[in-house]
Amino acid sequence: MASATKIPFLDLVTPHQELESELLAVVKKAFSTAGFIGGPMVEAFEKEFAGFCDAKYCVGVSSGTDALRFAFMAAGVKPGEIIVTVPHTFIATTEAISQAGAHIAFVDIDEQTYTMDPAKLREYLETHCDWDSQKKQLIERRSKQRVAGIVPVHLYGQTADMDPILEIASKYDLVVIEDACQAHGAEYFSKKENAWKRAGSMGLAAAFSFYPGKNLGACGEAGAITTNDEAMALRMKMIRDHGQAKKYCHNIEGYNGRLDSVQAGWLCVKLRHLDKWNESRRNLAHRYHQLFADTNDAMVVPAEAPWTKGVYHLYVVRVSDREALQARLAEAGIGTGIHYPIPLHQQKAYQHLGFKTGDFPVTERVAREIVSLPMFPQLTHSQQNEVVSTVKEFVGAKVAATR
Numbered sequence: 345m346a347s348a349t350k351i352p353f354l355d356l357v358t359p360h361q362e363l364e365s366e367l368l369a370v371v372k373k374a375f376s377t378a379g380f381i382g383g384p385m386v387e388a389f390e391k392e393f394a395g396f397c398d399a400k401y402c403v404g405v406s407s408g409t410d411a412l413r414f415a416f417m418a419a420g421v422k423p424g425e426i427i428v429t430v431p432h433t434f435i436a437t438t439e440a441i442s443q444a445g446a447h448i449a450f451v452d453i454d455e456q457t458y459t460m461d462p463a464k465l466r467e468y469l470e471t472h473c474d475w476d477s478q479k480k481q482l483i484e485r486r487s488k489q490r491v492a493g494i495v496p497v498h499l500y501g502q503t504a505d506m507d508p509i510l511e512i513a514s515k516y517d518l519v520v521i522e523d524a525c526q527a528h529g530a531e532y533f534s535k536k537e538n539a540w541k542r543a544g545s546m547g548l549a550a551a552f553s554f555y556p557g558k559n560l561g562a563c564g565e566a567g568a569i570t571t572n573d574e575a576m577a578l579r580m581k582m583i584r585d586h587g588q589a590k591k592y593c594h595n596i597e598g599y600n601g602r603l604d605s606v607q608a609g610w611l612c613v614k615l616r617h618l619d620k621w622n623e624s625r626r627n628l629a630h631r632y633h634q635l636f637a638d639t640n641d642a643m644v645v646p647a648e649a650p651w652t653k654g655v656y657h658l659y660v661v662r663v664s665d666r667e668a669l670q671a672r673l674a675e676a677g678i679g680t681g682i683h684y685p686i687p688l689h690q691q692k693a694y695q696h697l698g699f700k701t702g703d704f705p706v707t708e709r710v711a712r713e714i715v716s717l718p719m720f721p722q723l724t725h726s727q728q729n730e731v732v733s734t735v736k737e738f739v740g741a742k743v744a745a746t747r
């Protein structure tokens with residue numbers, strides 16, 4: 345039987361209590377100016393977050409899902425065109441593709457990093473699509489639709505392998521929109537540029553979510569898009585605000601997708617702590633790695649590729665009997681999660697796309713085995729020791745039983 349949670353999967357109370365007076369001051373400021381939507385607090389946050397991501401522009405929006413959708417629209421993706429992503433991600437990635445009127449194509453993930461496998465991307469683009477040299481477009485053979493873009497997802501706070509993805513995108517004139525919703529502050533070492541690059545600074549645009557549980561979370565729904573392209577930034581500003589370039593002059597039909605000023609003010613307060621919080625997540629992840637080092641083959645811990653400096657939004661391990669491990673941890677009062685148990689191509693929502701079991705074997709295997717352990721900046725070493733000893737006890741007993 346599950347006991348009361350002693351060690352939560354995520355502690356969202358402590359950081360807000362610690363920052364309570366600064367966060368309340370933001371609300372008071374909004375009351376005293378009645379600036380609830382847009383305005384100086386939103387502009388200040390956009391400037392600071394663009395700087396944090398090493399991007400030229402940031403456009404605050406109402407969620408990470410809208411951030412992705414607005415980025416596709418601003419990039420000129422047309423109805424019926426294809427956007428390629430991975431089936432191992434949160435459904436918002438593909439919802440945004442469909443909501444922009446585009447079609448979804450999947451390529452499998454890499455088994456070490458759980459992010460888009462560039463070799464699988466190349467294989468899809470080169471064996472299922474043809475280059476129309478007159479129109480200078482890549483056309484998917486089956487649907488006869490143009491492939492317009494790629495969405496690498498920086499899952500769990502680790503960046504996808506961007507150099508080969510950007511190279512193949514440029515070869516076939518495809519836009520790259522990063523899904524950085526789980527990767528605020530993550531870095532990628534670009535061999536091509538011989539430099540570390542921040543998530544949000546590499547694609548044509550990048551989407552961030554500030555859902556409360558993210559590394560940088562709002563106190564409600566919020567998101568942002570970063571880009572180095574001024575025209576993209578202007579279009580995304582228009583799209584988020586009913587298509588208006590100035591008040592009541594609507595150049596296009598847009599959306600109500602703006603960022604609230606109170607959320608922006610809170611995000612500014614929390615952004616000042618993000619580097620420190622990310623560092624704490626990295627230290628905790630490395631401590632988990634060390635403490636689990638002697639579990640050998642019984643358990644797979646996250647692999648950090650040499651080209652990424654992850655920010656460990658999640659610490660995801662793999663075991664063969666994860667439901668039993670989750671039950672054992674729940675019994676010990678330890679919270680866990682699964683991100684995500686059903687691959688997108690096997691979801692009911694996508695039955696009409698006609699995928700079948702076995703189409704993306706790495707994703708399917710990973711989805712059966714993953715468990716996310718407690719990971720948040722305020723996790724103490726003694727809490728972490730308890731998680732580790734409970735997991736090791738479980739894994740050790742399983743190994744002994746199979747001997």
Ligand SMILES: Cc1ncc(COP(=O)(O)O)c(C=O)c1O
Nearest residue numbers: 407408409434436437525553555
């Ligand atoms: C990978 C990924 N993409 C997109 C989103 C959508 O963000 P939001 O919930 O802010 O709409 C999320 C949020 O959970 C996410 O994890």
